[in-house]
Amino acid sequence: MVQLSFYLFAGLLASLNALLPVSALPTSDPHPRSSPDPATHRSQPRILILGAGVSGIIAARTLHSHGHSNFLLVEAQGEIGGRLKSGTIGGHTIEYGANWIQGTVNPILCLALKHGQKTVNNGLYGSITTYSDTDGPVNYSATIAAADAAFEAVVTEAGAQITHYGPDLSVRVSSISQLPSSDTSLPSFRPQLQWPAGDRWDFEYAQTPSQTSWMASSWAHNFTFNLYGDDNFLNIDQRGYKHFIQAEAATFLRPQQIVYNATVKSVDWSRAHATATHSGQNLVAVTLANGTTLAADYVICTFSLGVLQNDEVEWVPRLPDWKREAIAAFTMATYTKVFVHFAGEDRFWFDTEMALYASSRRGHYPLWQSLDVPADHKPQFLPGSRILFGTVTGDDALEISALSGATEGDVRANVEEVLRNMFPNTTLPAFNITYHDWAADPLFHGSYSNFPPSWDPDLHQNLRSSVGHGRLRWAGEAGSATWFGFLHGAYADGKATALELIECIRLGEKCRDDFVPRPRGPRGAPVWSERG
Numbered sequence: 001m002v003q004l005s006f007y008l009f010a011g012l013l014a015s016l017n018a019l020l021p022v023s024a025l026p027t028s029d030p031h032p033r034s035s036p037d038p039a040t041h042r043s044q045p046r047i048l049i050l051g052a053g054v055s056g057i058i059a060a061r062t063l064h065s066h067g068h069s070n071f072l073l074v075e076a077q078g079e080i081g082g083r084l085k086s087g088t089i090g091g092h093t094i095e096y097g098a099n100w101i102q103g104t105v106n107p108i109l110c111l112a113l114k115h116g117q118k119t120v121n122n123g124l125y126g127s128i129t130t131y132s133d134t135d136g137p138v139n140y141s142a143t144i145a146a147a148d149a150a151f152e153a154v155v156t157e158a159g160a161q162i163t164h165y166g167p168d169l170s171v172r173v174s175s176i177s178q179l180p181s182s183d184t185s186l187p188s189f190r191p192q193l194q195w196p197a198g199d200r201w202d203f204e205y206a207q208t209p210s211q212t213s214w215m216a217s218s219w220a221h222n223f224t225f226n227l228y229g230d231d232n233f234l235n236i237d238q239r240g241y242k243h244f245i246q247a248e249a250a251t252f253l254r255p256q257q258i259v260y261n262a263t264v265k266s267v268d269w270s271r272a273h274a275t276a277t278h279s280g281q282n283l284v285a286v287t288l289a290n291g292t293t294l295a296a297d298y299v300i301c302t303f304s305l306g307v308l309q310n311d312e313v314e315w316v317p318r319l320p321d322w323k324r325e326a327i328a329a330f331t332m333a334t335y336t337k338v339f340v341h342f343a344g345e346d347r348f349w350f351d352t353e354m355a356l357y358a359s360s361r362r363g364h365y366p367l368w369q370s371l372d373v374p375a376d377h378k379p380q381f382l383p384g385s386r387i388l389f390g391t392v393t394g395d396d397a398l399e400i401s402a403l404s405g406a407t408e409g410d411v412r413a414n415v416e417e418v419l420r421n422m423f424p425n426t427t428l429p430a431f432n433i434t435y436h437d438w439a440a441d442p443l444f445h446g447s448y449s450n451f452p453p454s455w456d457p458d459l460h461q462n463l464r465s466s467v468g469h470g471r472l473r474w475a476g477e478a479g480s481a482t483w484f485g486f487l488h489g490a491y492a493d494g495k496a497t498a499l500e501l502i503e504c505i506r507l508g509e510k511c512r513d514d515f516v517p518r519p520r521g522p523r524g525a526p527v528w529s530e531r532g
């Protein structure tokens with residue numbers, strides 16, 4: 001989110017052309033809706049794609065554009081989109097989940113433009129008012145500038161650390177190489193990433209610097225804001241942010257290639273486990289909550305890391321230890337937006353796009369955003385809507401979850417207290433709230449993945465690797481080492497997994513699972529000696 005754009009692109013259109021997805025090119029598929037030749041179709045392997053979020057749809061599109069049309073998407077919800085999830089308040093469509101497109105050369109932006117998605121460039125921290133929980137409005141612009149500089153230093157030093165093959169650490173201890181030589185104290189942590197402006201960090205990664213990998217967070221930041229550009233386009237399309245992926249699916253997907261309201265309960269791969277034969281024998285069986293079993297040659301599972309970690313799906317037999325270890329090794333973070341709609345007429349809130357609320361409780365509604373900025377502000381979001389939304393991250397997001405017994409009334413009381421602290425001399429008008437409890441939702445179990453300081457590239461390889469002679473595969477946001485946590489990560493990994501599957505089908509019995517049997521770690525226990 002800080003200004004780190006070092007790449008200047010010749011022009012938006014030139015870049016977009018270069019990045020247009022294959023199926024968007026007019027020549028790639030002249031008859032996308034025509035039925036496949038029945039003979040070819042029968043001889044093609046049967047592929048089940050579990051989940052119809054961005055990753056599942058892009059995997060399906062990739063299979064389709066490579067001539068593999070014998071697939072079925074299996075989705076628990078009644079529509080396509082996954083974590084692109086909209087709701088309504090005060091008569092307006094709002095986004096419970098993903099909201100922004102980061103950068104100007106992002107493939108998600110290409111799709112958004114292709115399907116006429118309405119977005120506006122959100123200035124974020126360029127337009128911010130700051131508050132404390134004790135004194136109402138307080139000018140924290142100096143501490144915000146310091147936090148920006150610290151964030152930038154974290155990212156720059158991570159590059160140096162990678163070049164020197166240094167260890168990954170948490171962001172909290174990342175200042176090790178930055179202490180002035182006169183400073184003889186132990187490296188501690190960057191005070192600038194702590195109170196009051198440090199919550200901005202949590203906003204990006206949904207966890208604190210102590211819980212976050214220094215290297216992975218830094219390169220995810222660079223790969224997004226440095227490579228794609230540092231703009232953040234906020235969806236304000238009243239069809240919902242999900243519109244673009246539903247419209248993209250409509251360009252190639254036939255009705256018989258997707259089932260809705262179908263919750264996967266178990267995946268039986270006992271026969272795939274035992275044999276490497278690839279002769280189309282439907283060796284994998286996926287059982288739904290209604291008892292129906294779907295047979296397949298190959299399965300791509302795009303369920304979130306949280307779904308995998310919480311055993312929502314039973315794997316028969318149990319997944320190999322290397323896979324279970326990898327699933328456990330990454331973190332599903334929680335980030336929840338609470339939307340507030342005010343009655344009345346008067347504008348009592350901030351005139352900027354954003355507000356920082358410095359609470360002595362880290363993660364307690366640190367960021368607020370106004371969808372209703374003054375009439376003379378550019379850009380406009382939802383003019384006259386009287387909607388603000390607060391963001392809650394980390395442990396606080398878990399505290400407002402039904403998992404910890406919190407009710408909507410508790411969340412409302414929290415919001416009221418925070419708003420009273422921000423606007424001490426205002427009589428708050430009546431308001432309604434709405435939010436989605438991502439932590440408690442069995443289809444997600446959190447918002448998006450975060451890489452912890454103990455992660456390792458081998459573990460990440462194992463998170464992605466296929467199982468059962470290439471027949472079980474995974475895709476999704478967490479599978480992207482460069483863009484985890486983002487829609488474009490889900491896009492990239494859905495495409496990558498589909499291409500790997502196509503190669504596996506081509507290889508037939510030569511297809512191998514590419515896991516690392518024993519991930520590297522510290523090289524053995526220290527050897528005991530007299531000197532200790």
Ligand SMILES: Cc1cc2nc3c(=O)[nH]c(=O)nc-3n(C[C@H](O)[C@H](O)[C@H](O)COP(=O)(O)OP(=O)(O)OC[C@H]3O[C@@H](n4cnc5c(N)ncnc54)[C@H](O)[C@@H]3O)c2cc1C
Pocket residue numbers: 050051052053054055056074075076077081082083084096097098099100101102262263264265302303304307312313335336337438442443444446447448475476477478485486487488489490
């Ligand atoms: C609050 C929030 C804010 C975010 N903000 C942004 C942002 O601004 N920009 C950005 O780029 N990214 C953002 N993200 C991240 C982005 O939404 C995700 O990275 C992306 O949507 C993940 O796509 P996916 O296909 O990997 O997974 P999903 O979208 O989770 O797709 C998986 C699908 O599987 C289905 N499913 C799950 N379990 C089952 C089951 N048992 N049976 C059948 N179906 C099942 C789900 O319903 C879902 O449709 C945000 C996410 C959240 C939650």
Ligand SMILES: *[C@@H]1O[C@H](CO)[C@@H](O)[C@H](O)[C@H]1NC(C)=O
Pocket residue numbers: 077078260261
């Ligand atoms: C899915 O279920 C919802 C809620 O029960 C229903 O409204 C919708 O029509 C169903 N969708 C499909 C495609 O069956």
Ligand SMILES: *[C@@H]1O[C@H](CO)[C@@H](O)[C@H](O)[C@H]1NC(C)=O
Pocket residue numbers: 139140141142
């Ligand atoms: C906040 O303080 C900075 C100096 O630290 C000053 O430049 C800025 O104008 C102040 N902002 C407001 C809104 O008073």
Ligand SMILES: *[C@@H]1O[C@H](CO)[C@@H](O)[C@H](O)[C@H]1NC(C)=O
Pocket residue numbers: 006155156157158159160162215218219222226
């Ligand atoms: C991120 O990009 C900056 C600017 O190019 C560079 O200095 C830094 O080392 C990079 N960090 C990582 C982790 O790649």
Ligand SMILES: *[C@@H]1O[C@H](CO)[C@@H](O)[C@H](O)[C@H]1NC(C)=O
Pocket residue numbers: 259260261262288290291292
């Ligand atoms: C279960 O759901 C699937 C997918 O929607 C459907 O095809 C099947 O007919 C259902 N089976 C039963 C027994 O309802």
Ligand SMILES: *[C@@H]1O[C@H](CO)[C@@H](O)[C@H](O)[C@H]1NC(C)=O
Pocket residue numbers: 090341342343430431432
């Ligand atoms: C809150 O919701 C209720 C019930 O839908 C509605 O009558 C009321 O007008 C809403 N108030 C605000 C401020 O949105």
Ligand SMILES: *[C@@H]1O[C@H](CO)[C@@H](O)[C@H](O)[C@H]1NC(C)=O
Pocket residue numbers: 135136137424425
């Ligand atoms: C609120 O009112 C009190 C008393 O009039 C005043 O001292 C204080 O500065 C006001 N606070 C704000 C944030 O306007």
